[in-house]
Amino acid sequence: MxxxxxxxxxxxxxxxxxxxxxxxxxxxxxxxxxxxxxxxxxxxxxxxxxxxxxxxxxxxxxxxxxxxxxxxxxxxxxxxxxxxxxxxxxxxxxxxxxxxxxxxxxxxxxxxxxxxxxxxxxxxxxxxxxxxxxxxxxxxxxxxxxxxxxxxxxxxxxxxxxxxIRKELFEGSKLTAMKICNFKESKPILMVIGGSLGSKVINDAVRNNINSLLLKYNIIHICGKKNLDEKLENRNGYVQFEYVDAELPHFLAAADLVLSRAGANVLFELLALKKPNILIPLSAKSSRGDQILNAASFEKSGYSMVIQEEQLNDQTLKNKLDELYDNRNKYVKNMNSSNLNxxxxxxxxxxxxxxxxx
Missing domain, CATH: 3.40.50.2000 (Glycogen Phosphorylase B;)
Known part of the structure; x- marks a missing residue:
């Protein structure tokens, strides 16, 4: 042949x-x-x-x-x-x-x-x-x-x-992630990811609420190029990266919850890995609205919670994260029954x- x-x-x-x-x-x-x-x-x-x-x-x-x-x-x-x-x-x-x-x-x-x-x-x-x-x-x-x-x-x-979906995404190790992040306390891990270019809206929402979020979660924040915040560099329970590649499978393996934009690739990675998530789609003002449709489809299927960018504030972020954490098993169950593999x-x-x- x-x-x-x-x-x-x-x-x-x-x-x-x-x-x-x-x-x-x-x-x-x-x-x-x-x-x-x-x-x-x-x-x-x-x-x-x-x-x-x-x-x-x-x-x-x-x-x-x-x-x-x-x-x-x-x-x-x-x-x-x-x-x-x-x-x-x-x-x-x-x-x-x-x-x-x-x-x-x-x-x-x-x-x-x-x-x-x-x-x-x-x-x-x-x-x-x-x-x-x-x-x-x-x-x-x-x-x-x-x-x-x-x-x-x-x-x-x-x-x-x-x-x-890349095979290596399924080969992550929570233990490796814990070593990389050097978390001192055993709290649920929230992973924040705003696409390959980062998201100012998501970055600001997380950092404005960092004190209350850290009471409950360890946070892995992938914030995009040139978006590191020096003031938070040595904050216990919070690690930030501009971009990750080899570490990503480990971070996903460790994450209990994920806060993300709603690009199709990341949605299907979260679905394949059965990660309870909140999606904040790019608004129709700054895009053609595709992420809004993607997020609506996943919300309807019971795979994701959604916060529209215009509704994102300190209170909605905190409330939705707590609601997702309390109902995480329901979301995992829905994702387990999906045929979109x-x-x-x-x-x-x-x-x-x-x-x-x-």
Missing amino acids: GRRKIMLTGGGTAGHVTPNLALIPGLKELGYDIEYIGTADGIERKIIEENNIKYHIISSGKLRRYFDLKNFSDPFKVIKGVWQAVSIIKKQKPDIVFSKGGFVAVPVVIGASLNKVPVVAHESDITPGLANRLSIPYCTKICVTFPESLEHVKKSKGVLTGTP NGVENILKVIEETRVKR
């Missing part, structure tokens, strides 16, 4: 890259050579090159829903990126392209289509983002995460797969069925 080749793409945020990493071990087992197409300075380059995967660079413009002078120049970058992608794909001859979305993916998906290479895309959120909406006409199959998402894609293209196997199956058979 000859080697198979797959080209992966996706970038802009870590959420568009880490699901690709979750697929890589399974793709290697199936005998695929794996290469990646991304931008020169996107977050995806560092993550992918650290995993020793061949990386091809193309130009791509950011697609914005708001006015910006770059909106006039960026379409030309996208067009340039399409021709670069056409050339790379023609030369590398992949059997299939897999896209995780983000603005870098648009030229790659179009470039694959022009080379008659099948494309499988994955949409994390309930409604497709702008990049995926532009890409859908050029895709062969669209893997979706939420059952509600199937209403937003053509019936012949949509497949409900769930989202791919790790999507890796489902997505690999779609890739295998869709690739060019040589």
Whole structure:
């Protein structure tokens, strides 16, 4: 049996890259050579090159829903990126392209289509983002995460797969987390995580209430780049990190409760790990509202509690955390009965069925 080749793409945020990493071990087992197409300075380059995967660079413009002078120049970058992608794909001859979305993916998906290479895309959120909406006409199959998402894609293209989750997330050790955090008292652990860029709203809510929260919880706070608070550096029971990678599985293993944004990747990680959680979705003022829909779906299924950003204050945060802690077993039970599990196997199956058979 000859080697198979797959080209992966996706970038802009870590959420568009880490699901690709979750697929890589399974793709290697199936005998695929794996290469990646991304931008020169996107977050995806560092993550992918650290995993020793061949990386091809193309130009791509950011697609914005708001006015910006770059909106006039960026379409030309996208067009340039399409021709670069056409050339790379023609030369590398992949059997299939897999896209995780983000603005870098648009030229790659179009470039694959022009080379008659099948494309499988994955949409994390309930409604497709702008990049995926532009890409859908050029895709062969669209893997979706939420059952509600199937209403937003053509019936012949949509497949409900769930989202791919990295194997190492299931291999964390609470003991290792306790050593890293050096907690002196045995209290329930609250983990706070605001996405790869951090969340000022969540950071402020936690830090404004730090005294009352520390009476009941030890806190692991992943606050985002340049968001450390020096005044809290040596506070007993509170540890803060800009970003974590290798430590994340250990912190999740140790967490009794999680306070988080509502990006699809983190939701499905919390579901797979059965972690009682409160979601604070990005408000519709500062996003397209996808996190609000994601959070509503998880709240309706009984997997999460939700506080809307506008309702977040000292009292609601404290009350909701206490309510969640008191009812944590109910949430774990609901998550245990979910059939939305790790999507890796489902997505690999779609890739295998869709690739060019040589």
